Amino acid sequence: MNTNPPVVYNFSAGPATLPTAVLRTAQHELLDYNGSGCSVMTMSHRSDTFMSILHHAEQDLRDLMGIPNNYKVLFLQGGASAQFNMVVMNLANGFERVDSVVTGNWSQIAHKQMGSLSSARIHLAAHGGERYDYTDVPPPETWDVDASSAFVHYVINETVHGLQYRDIPKPDGLPTMVCDMSSEILSRPVNVRDFGVIYAGAQKNIGPSGATIVIIREDLLERCSDRVPDVWNYRSHVERQGMYNTPATYPIYIAGLVFRWLQAQGGVKAMEAVNELKARILYAAIDGSGGFYRNNVAAHARSYMNVIFHTPNAELDERFAQEATVHGLQLLRGYKTMGGLRASIYNAMPVQGVEALVAFMQDFQRRYG
Ligand SMILES: Cc1ncc(COP(=O)(O)O)c(C=O)c1O
Numbered sequence: 001m002n003t004n005p006p007v008v009y010n011f012s013a014g015p016a017t018l019p020t021a022v023l024r025t026a027q028h029e030l031l032d033y034n035g036s037g038c039s040v041m042t043m044s045h046r047s048d049t050f051m052s053i054l055h056h057a058e059q060d061l062r063d064l065m066g067i068p069n070n071y072k073v074l075f076l077q078g079g080a081s082a083q084f085n086m087v088v089m090n091l092a093n094g095f096e097r098v099d100s101v102v103t104g105n106w107s108q109i110a111h112k113q114m115g116s117l118s119s120a121r122i123h124l125a126a127h128g129g130e131r132y133d134y135t136d137v138p139p140p141e142t143w144d145v146d147a148s149s150a151f152v153h154y155v156i157n158e159t160v161h162g163l164q165y166r167d168i169p170k171p172d173g174l175p176t177m178v179c180d181m182s183s184e185i186l187s188r189p190v191n192v193r194d195f196g197v198i199y200a201g202a203q204k205n206i207g208p209s210g211a212t213i214v215i216i217r218e219d220l221l222e223r224c225s226d227r228v229p230d231v232w233n234y235r236s237h238v239e240r241q242g243m244y245n246t247p248a249t250y251p252i253y254i255a256g257l258v259f260r261w262l263q264a265q266g267g268v269k270a271m272e273a274v275n276e277l278k279a280r281i282l283y284a285a286i287d288g289s290g291g292f293y294r295n296n297v298a299a300h301a302r303s304y305m306n307v308i309f310h311t312p313n314a315e316l317d318e319r320f321a322q323e324a325t326v327h328g329l330q331l332l333r334g335y336k337t338m339g340g341l342r343a344s345i346y347n348a349m350p351v352q353g354v355e356a357l358v359a360f361m362q363d364f365q366r367r368y369g
Pocket residue numbers: 013014078079080081082106155157158159160180181182183201202
């Protein structure tokens with residue numbers, strides 16, 4: 001029997017493709033993890049075996065990202081969306097103002113949600129939609145921020161609009177930076193010290209959905225009030241070593257496997273080189289199509305993770321997505337409110353996947369251009 005699955009490339013924005021090697025290891029260990037006689041799915045989160053999985057996952061993430069000792073790492077639940085509220089509940093206590101940078105769909109949602117449980121005013125520090133119709137990101141030096149604000153929140157890579165701060169904003173003169181890195185974490189090196197909080201839903205560059213990474217500078221925990229219920233309280237989670245309640249054990253286990261896979265690839269710096277290559281190949285195909293394929297994002301703000309493009313009309317976009325699926329190139333439709341096409345090319349997408357997409361794009365253009 002041939003057990004090799006057909007070659008299919010999954011361009012979903014998330015839950016996204018995972019390294020085949022990771023899935024094979026998970027398959028191999030599914031019924032009996034490391035001689036324990038149990039699946040990771042069915043063992044107590046307080047067992048020594050799971051505690052060891054959690055400990056190693058955290059340590060490997062620390063090594064990959066160079067997370068300093070004065071930062072805590074949490075694997076929470078609730079997705080990145082829960083963080084829109086948690087950052088305010090925990091960090092804005094006693095402050096008058098939170099600064100918020102809107103650059104696309106997710107920061108717009110964060111902006112609105114941050115206001116829903118905040119006694120602090122959520123101040124719109126910059127709006128990339130009003131300024132650039134979401135084809136560029138407002139430079140940090142134009143953000144209207146106040147150093148005395150609780151923090152400034154921004155999304156470093158806008159998954160839906162295909163926009164990325166390629167030059168990572170630096171904290172000089174900025175309040176504490178709180179950054180949603182959901183769709184680019186571990187795709188390139190960042191200096192964790194520049195941030196007060198980094199958070200990310202796992203389901204793009206880390207593992208399956210269900211776990212949310214929060215990396216938080218220790219001194220910020222002093223801001224967490226006892227009035228914030230424990231399940232939403234960063235300090236409570238840190239004080240109970242991530243075991244305040246049952247963590248998402250299986251997603252954490254897969255995340256740990258992905259971290260080990262990343263180390264085997266040469267770490268985040270090596271990943272960055274591959275990601276740059278993939279993005280270069282795909283944008284070159286769009287720009288070299290004589291206008292058949294379009295991407296309107298300013299060159300310096302084009303996302304290396306989520307590549308948006310359009311054919312000449314919506315009907316052809318739909319035809320493209322359908323025909324691509326038949327060719328094993330899956331989930332290329334753009335976000336529901338955006339239309340068009342989107343190729344998400346996270347860490348686990350091999351260069352061959354992007355080359356296969358480009359070959360299909362060229363063939364499609366020959367037939368419909
Ligand atoms: C940048 C960004 N932030 C937040 C979210 C929401 O994440 P979740 O569904 O984990 O709440 C997403 C989801 O795609 C995202 O891409």
